[in-house]
Amino acid sequence: MLPKIFSLFVLLTFAFLGLIGEALGASENSTSCVKPFTHCHSQGATALPDKWRSSVLLAPFSQNGSDEVVNKLVRADVIADYSANAQLSRTYEVNTGKTIETLFVTSGSNKNRAEVFRLTELDDNKYQCEKIAETDKRFSRWLPPSAKWVRSKSDNQFFGQFNLRQIGATNSQSEDGLLPYLTGLWWKVPIELIKSEEGHKDVANWIVFSKETRLPFRIMNASRKVQYMLPLFGEYSISYFLDARAVSGTNLSSIKSNCMSGERVSGSSLDFSDAIPGLNFLPQLETSDVLPSFQHSFKSNALMTPISVDEMPFPTLIKYDYDNVRMYTTLFTDNGNPGSAAFLLKDKGRLSNCQGIDIGIHPTTLGAPQRGWMEKGGCEISSVMTAKGLQNTLVIGCPVKGDYPGGVRTFWMWYSAKGTPYSFMESEAELGIGTSLALADYYDWSQGNTKLVESDDENFCEKKIPIHQTNNMPAGCYGCHGGQPSNL
Known part of the structure; x- marks a missing residue:
């Protein structure tokens, strides 16, 4: 099953999910159960220790x-x-x-x-x-x-x-x-x-x-x-x-x-x-840590967790072409088959949904995340976690202003000082507004010659699907992404 609001999730969130800095360590197994990303057997709830x-x-x-x-x-x-x-x-x-x-x-x-x-x-x-x-x-x-x-x-x-x-x-x-x-x-x-x-x-x-x-x-x-x-x-x-x-x-x-x-x-x-030993949290000025840089093409796997009571987490593959400023994201169904894809070009994009009530191609005025998106989006290192023998951990907050009900939202991200991403979330996401799938855990990352061409998502669903009207995203998204909203 795929989330009904996946379009907003992909197009808004992956600016923050995908653009990671320096290389991660060696890839580990993504799941301790059955690969890839499958549900385990059911089990009863376990009480905490006394x-x-x-x-x-x-x-x-x-x-x-x-x-x-x-x-x-x-x-x-x-x-x-x-x-x-x-x-x-x-x-x-x-x-x-x-x-x-x-x-x-x-x-x-x-x-x-x-x-x-x-x-x-x-x-x-x-x-x-x-x-x-x-x-x-x-x-x-x-x-x-x-x-x-x-x-x-x-x-x-x-x-x-x-x-x-x-x-x-x-x-x-x-x-x-x-x-x-x-x-x-x-x-x-x-x-x-x-x-x-x-x-x-x-x-x-x-x-x-x-x-x-x-x-x-x-x-x-x-x-x-x-x-x-x-x-x-x-x-x-x-x-x-x-x-x-x-x-x-x-x-x-x-x-x-x-x-x-x-x-x-x-x-x-x-x-x-x-x-x-030595666990502490310090302001960024005391540690001289800086926001992670992003200067390479990459591929990454992540597990995305929804807030919808009807959904379960979704395995996701992210590809970013740094040279051409393009991002291609695939969301997989429970059985491991591709279910939706978001392809963002420099100043526009489109989402392909292969099933559900939103089946079809959904064009958008939102483009791929820009180079230097953290700085352009006003992200800041809110605190630095330090501990003896461990890399510093950057806790990064990114305000997303614009036409959100209730005011400003914050994207929270956790990175090592060398650019290893741990997790990402949108605070208090709402169904149908913003991401709606609010939490991401990173599993692996590979830096390399990822090249994307404009036809990569053609026939993604392997069947004819309708093309819908072009949509704008919330105004706050365009600080990190290319493109600009239009009067539709």
Whole structure:
């Protein structure tokens, strides 16, 4: 099955998906199941370990109804102890390290609502527990801590088992921190939206767990307009768990007892520590890292993840002809057959859909991504992740302004300092607007003499299909792409 809105996805997104800088390391197997990119056998939902902790990188939802991009990344230290029905977190501004807040979350009388305490530091290395009022709208949708993030229900679907590149990892295994690839278990979790809200209908979150540890690796939230959310993580568009690991014990039972009884909490019981030596986030000016360059033709394979509740991720092949400024992208169906193709020339393009309600050739005024698209599109290095023995990781934010409902959007990208792409996402994509398939994971890349001619997509569908009217893309797309919108 192919997404109904694939045209917008391909034509808008692949400026950011495809244009990667320096060469990746050697290609790894794309999937730990059956090649190429096939679903694995079904399996029941797996509970998280009772006790675990992690440093987490959080990217915000970016629509704010104004012309300013919400570019404030957040880092969190999180400790969970489900035997105590408790979660403790401390959040920081990534580039300054300044503490934002410390929150303790536990269960209460309402099974669908957490009890939340804010811990405020006093002068004597003690913390005052302040219970958040039930009328506080921010926390009214937080669920109590639970090891069952994915429940065995018919509407939750296990997609498959795939290797994916970890942010912050080097191209070779290192004993100092993360390994370059993680075998992830992919779960699609349909979400219950606030009934009074319009839009964002029929969408799903995606959670990837480590097969080895059963701990979370990444959460992609499709919308903030939900009835219920995981405590803390539901407030952000994407969460990357950088060093999640099970632990034998925590102090959360005693912290819970103190908070429930109104006693102060000792600062020594708030034990936040990292498993990755020297893990830090710094402003780009301190590290002198620069945006990845792009000066070559290439071919790349990626797995694209949708927000639509009806879709599963799609394997995708990207070809870029640097000399002629042309991009040819193919989306494959579940059985591995080509299903749609987008061919972007220097100042125009066309999409070929071989099946579905949008079958046909769809011309567009949008051209291929320009040379130097990151600079032309106003992309910035929002933060640099550093760790001992590992390459720096660039967290890049690209604002996309224009005629979007709700204001500015942000494309988030994760690259190594040498140009290795890890992943890409559009924050809070909507069905039928922007990408709608909001997340991409890169698997391999080959630099070489990729040459594309204007007839490469002729007879792509191997049958006669109708030609539709030429369309414009959202105005913000033309900052990175060639072409220009016209009065159609």
